[in-house]
Amino acid sequence: MNTFETHRQLFDSHLENYKADVNLRSPRELYEPEHYILSLGGKRLRPLLALISCDLFGKDPSHALNSALCVELFHNFSLIHDDILDEAPLRRNNPTVHTKWNTNIAILSGDVMLVKAFEVLKNYDAKEFSQLFSIFSKTCIEVCEGQQLDMNFENTNSLTVDEYIQMITKKTAVLLGCSLQMGAINSGASKIDQEHIYEFGKHLGIAFQLLDDTLDAYATDEKSFGKQIGGDILANKKTFLVLKAFELAKVEQAKKLHELMGQTKVVPDKKIQNTLEIFNELGVKALCEAEADKHTKIAIDHLLKVSADRTKLKALETFSLALLKRNT
Amino acid sequence: MNTFETHRQLFDSHLENYKADVNLRSPRELYEPEHYILSLGGKRLRPLLALISCDLFGKDPSHALNSALCVELFHNFSLIHDDILDEAPLRRNNPTVHTKWNTNIAILSGDVMLVKAFEVLKNYDAKEFSQLFSIFSKTCIEVCEGQQLDMNFENTNSLTVDEYIQMITKKTAVLLGCSLQMGAINSGASKIDQEHIYEFGKHLGIAFQLLDDTLDAYATDEKSFGKQIGGDILANKKTFLVLKAFELAKVEQAKKLHELMGQTKVVPDKKIQNTLEIFNELGVKALCEAEADKHTKIAIDHLLKVSADRTKLKALETFSLALLKRNT
Numbered sequence: 001m002n003t004f005e006t007h008r009q010l011f012d013s014h015l016e017n018y019k020a021d022v023n024l025r026s027p028r029e030l031y032e033p034e035h036y037i038l039s040l041g042g043k044r045l046r047p048l049l050a051l052i053s054c055d056l057f058g059k060d061p062s063h064a065l066n067s068a069l070c071v072e073l074f075h076n077f078s079l080i081h082d083d084i085l086d087e088a089p090l091r092r093n094n095p096t097v098h099t100k101w102n103t104n105i106a107i108l109s110g111d112v113m114l115v116k117a118f119e120v121l122k123n124y125d126a127k128e129f130s131q132l133f134s135i136f137s138k139t140c141i142e143v144c145e146g147q148q149l150d151m152n153f154e155n156t157n158s159l160t161v162d163e164y165i166q167m168i169t170k171k172t173a174v175l176l177g178c179s180l181q182m183g184a185i186n187s188g189a190s191k192i193d194q195e196h197i198y199e200f201g202k203h204l205g206i207a208f209q210l211l212d213d214t215l216d217a218y219a220t221d222e223k224s225f226g227k228q229i230g231g232d233i234l235a236n237k238k239t240f241l242v243l244k245a246f247e248l249a250k251v252e253q254a255k256k257l258h259e260l261m262g263q264t265k266v267v268p269d270k271k272i273q274n275t276l277e278i279f280n281e282l283g284v285k286a287l288c289e290a291e292a293d294k295h296t297k298i299a300i301d302h303l304l305k306v307s308a309d310r311t312k313l314k315a316l317e318t319f320s321l322a323l324l325k326r327n328t
Numbered sequence: 329m330n331t332f333e334t335h336r337q338l339f340d341s342h343l344e345n346y347k348a349d350v351n352l353r354s355p356r357e358l359y360e361p362e363h364y365i366l367s368l369g370g371k372r373l374r375p376l377l378a379l380i381s382c383d384l385f386g387k388d389p390s391h392a393l394n395s396a397l398c399v400e401l402f403h404n405f406s407l408i409h410d411d412i413l414d415e416a417p418l419r420r421n422n423p424t425v426h427t428k429w430n431t432n433i434a435i436l437s438g439d440v441m442l443v444k445a446f447e448v449l450k451n452y453d454a455k456e457f458s459q460l461f462s463i464f465s466k467t468c469i470e471v472c473e474g475q476q477l478d479m480n481f482e483n484t485n486s487l488t489v490d491e492y493i494q495m496i497t498k499k500t501a502v503l504l505g506c507s508l509q510m511g512a513i514n515s516g517a518s519k520i521d522q523e524h525i526y527e528f529g530k531h532l533g534i535a536f537q538l539l540d541d542t543l544d545a546y547a548t549d550e551k552s553f554g555k556q557i558g559g560d561i562l563a564n565k566k567t568f569l570v571l572k573a574f575e576l577a578k579v580e581q582a583k584k585l586h587e588l589m590g591q592t593k594v595v596p597d598k599k600i601q602n603t604l605e606i607f608n609e610l611g612v613k614a615l616c617e618a619e620a621d622k623h624t625k626i627a628i629d630h631l632l633k634v635s636a637d638r639t640k641l642k643a644l645e646t647f648s649l650a651l652l653k654r655n656t
Contacts (some may be wrong), residue, residue, distance in 0.1 A: 026473075027475055027476045029479070048478055076571060081435055084431075085432045085435065085436070103412075103431075104479060105410060105476075105479075106410070107409055107413065107435060108472055108475060108479075110439075110471040111439075114443070115465055115469050115472070116469070116556075117459075118446055122465070126455050129458055129461075130450070130454040131447075132455055133461075137447045137450070138376075140443040141444070142441040144439050144443070145440075147360075148355045148357055148358040149355055151357070151432060151433075152355060152357060266541060274414075277421065
């Protein structure tokens with residue numbers, strides 16, 4: 001049995017109950033997309049973190065089930081709307097909501113999921129609800145800001161590595177911190193512990209995203225990576241690798257990299273290969289891994305400052321490191 | 329000085345402060361649309377109702393300012409997203425957000441406004457916040473459902489008048505009820521009073537929308553109506569008038585009405601004139617006004633059951649009736 005498999009099953013069962021309720025609502029055009037995207041699977045990492053955190057601070061993880069549902073609903077709302085923005089045809093190998101239905105339905109069913117994410121928190125008593133709401137709404141706004149920064153970056157040439165890390169922090173990392181903090185709130189953890197567990201999740205998220213950048217370029221097994229290797233290079237995405245490469249490149253290398261990113265009609269393998277050559281000359285893979293390592297260390301430092309059962313802390317540390325190595 | 333002019337000024341000043349804060353936030357691409365739509369004016373009817381209701385139940389209306397802001401932010405969020413769905417080029421004679429910027433920015437800035445609408449409620453203490461949140465989130469979901477029903481109705485031929493009233497109830501009327509109930513919660517009104525004031529607002533909203541249908545077809549002064557007269561007829565909108573006409577029409581009249589609604593390349597004035605002829609033959613204007621009158625009476629009945637200062641109740645009744653006559 002995998003680590004935290006019981007937590008995962010606990011959430012899956014809660015999600016199934018929620019989905020059964022979604023199936024009863026009308027108009028169907030509004031709720032079918034919600035049921036659909038929640039049925040596409042996924043790691044359920046965010047809800048899992050909420051349950052693990054609640055358990056870590058000594059309360060039955062089932063008490064955090066609605067916090068877990070809240071962050072999973074929000075995550076899926078953001079996927080529906082982001083897929084419109086990115087004009088993405090596929091999500092987890094299935095048609096995206098705006099492709100399967102249409103953009104209008106995707107906008108509106110996303111909106112209602114965002115409201116539902118808030119509404120499930122009402123299952124907690126007024127004081128707990130108020131605390132959960134504060135961290136959750138702050139995070140929602142940051143995620144929107146992160147998504148806007150990501151869109152802005154497509155049209156910016158003078159982007160720094162620091163700005164990139166700020167963007168991934170908002171777009172993906174803060175929701176991991178938020179999930180953990182919500183579980184901690186459910187467990188009645190102290191403010192200090194809430195902050196440490198939040199920072200742990202946030203820096204873990206940054207490390208995860210940075211390693212995702214290197215995997216996108218350097219993974220050897222497409223199936224286990226789950227995405228097309230070199231996809232970011234082909235899409236001219238400004239990842240840590242590209243930005244660091246521009247930062248370090250000599251004039252000739254920068255010119256070559258610019259040319260490669262400007263190419264649209266090109267043999268994909270050739271574009272990937274030539275870009276990787278420059279990455280390798282400049283050693284940006286190792287620098288990206290070092291940056292990820294820095295954030296992993298910050299994350300673990302925060303985790304170790306948490307006042308909780310040592311065995312449970314160790315289990316969460318092991319789980320996190322395995323997550324970064326993508327072998328969970 | 330108009331009725332409730334001081335309440336209006338109170339809200340305007342609160343909104344200006346909020347807008348000044350919006351101006352400080354970044355990324356600008358996300359927050360400029362919010363500032364823009366909040367600067368386009370409008371009747372500010374929903375926030376006004378929140379303040380009036382708080383005052384009615386005996387508390388300083390300024391205590392309801394954040395409830396008022398909440399419903400106005402939500403209303404404007406829904407305008408941004410609805411304008412995308414409707415492909416509307418203009419909003420209050422200015423370019424819509426998705427026209428001035430683009431659809432992606434309109435989706436994302438709408439999302440962040442929806443979260444902000446919830447977040448301003450955090451200014452209240454935990455118990456009050458929890459009560460405000462319940463009615464507000466329920467209403468948000470109903471408004472989304474109403475919008476979806478409206479989209480569905482475009483492709484439905486077998487629509488009944490009852491279904492139409494259910495749609496306008498969700499799409500527009502419940503938010504008026506919600507605004508009043510939120511003000512009542514702020515004032516510490518009893519559950520019974522909260523329900524009566526909610527039902528008052530809801531039925532007032534239904535009456536308002538029904539009268540809007542007749543004005544769209546029969547208004548004599550385009551400037552004071554504020555929209556193109558006959559706009560609904562030209563857009564083949566399934567209003568109460570059309571649905572009632574189909575319900576009452578003899579075979580020949582129904583056939584003519586179907587033909588008129590199928591016409592796209594037609595002289596606008598001719599289409600409006602011919603449609604109005606059928607409306608007049610069937611007397612649907614009077615039936616629509618009678619239906620509006622029915623809901624106005626239900627609204628006033630609920631208002632008169634409220635336990636509050638008689639002078640203030642009378643002022644709200646006068647204000648509401650003037651609103652229906654469009655001479656506020």
